Amino acid sequence: MKDQFIIIKGARENNLKNISVSIPRKKITVFTGVSGSGKTSLVFDTIAAESQRLLNETYNSFIRHRLQHYGKPDVDALENLSVAIIVDQKRIEGNARSTVGTITDIYSLLRLIFSRIGKPFVGYSNAFSFNNPQGMCPYCEGLGKVSTIDFDKLIDKTNH
Numbered sequence: 006m007k008d009q010f011i012i013i014k015g016a017r018e019n020n021l022k023n024i025s026v027s028i029p030r031k032k033i034t035v036f037t038g039v040s041g042s043g044k045t046s047l048v049f050d051t052i053a054a055e056s057q058r059l060l061n062e063t064y065n066s067f068i069r070h071r072l073q074h075y076g077k078p079d080v081d082a083l084e085n086l087s088v089a090i091i092v093d094q095k096r097i098e099g100n101a102r103s104t105v106g107t108i109t110d111i112y113s114l115l116r117l118i119f120s121r122i123g124k125p126f127v128g129y130s131n132a133f134s135f136n137n138p139q140g141m142c143p144y145c146e147g148l149g150k151v152s153t154i155d156f157d158k159l160i161d162k163t164n165h
């Protein structure tokens with residue numbers, strides 16, 4: 006049961022005041038709070054930094070010296086951490102069809118999984134792409150939202 010949580014004890018990175026939390030693994034967790042409350046210090050500067058540091062330690066010194074260096078974050082304990090994929094907070098260049106999936110390239114792997122599991126009936130993973138006319142939702146054309154014009158707001162129907 007305990008390994009279903011990332012356990013953080015005594016995080017003090019930047020402005021964090023000895024924070025201890027358990028974050029469920031394999032679930033989506035949202036960190037909210039006012040600006041300056043320490044969301045970035047906890048998520049990026051503590052959890053992601055330690056994950057990246059542990060990953061870098063698995064490489065030989067030749068490769069390690071060429072990677073970005075991550076110092077050990079100021080925290081008493083960080084347990085059950087797995088490899089983190091860090092998606093920057095900044096808006097990454099892209100277009101209306103860019104998603105977390107496309108930016109991190111997880112999307113290509115997901116399409117591959119969907120094209121292989123279960124009973125294969127199309128063969129090509131492109132058929133699961135929201136950028137492909139065969140795979141996209143016919144209503145929103147793969148954009149996830151539909152923009153329409155509200156004619157009542159566009160045209161003043163009152164008689165003057």
Ligand SMILES: [Zn+2]
Nearest residue numbers: 142144145149
């Ligand atoms: Zn749709």
